[in-house]
Amino acid sequence: MAPSSAALTEDVSTDVTTRLQELADYYTTRVNEAVAEDRPDLVRALADEYPDAVAALLAEAG
Numbered sequence: 001m002a003p004s005s006a007a008l009t010e011d012v013s014t015d016v017t018t019r020l021q022e023l024a025d026y027y028t029t030r031v032n033e034a035v036a037e038d039r040p041d042l043v044r045a046l047a048d049e050y051p052d053a054v055a056a057l058l059a060e061a062g
Contacts, residue, residue, distance in 0.1 A: 016061045023053055 027050050034042035 016058070019057055019061070020054065023057060027053070 031043055031046050
């Protein structure tokens with residue numbers, strides 16, 4: 001029996017939520033490393049890049 005559309009929507013939503021958390025974790029780690037290395041230029045670059053990465057992930061998820 002095929003899964004219901006509600007179950008599919010929940011699976012997709014969970015996948016997107018998981019991917020967003022992984023992306024946030026990745027950027028958090030990178031920013032923390034940049035701070036530890038006293039690299040405010042890299043912190044700024046990562047902060048500027050993050051919203052675009054989130055938008056790309058959401059666009060890909062549809």
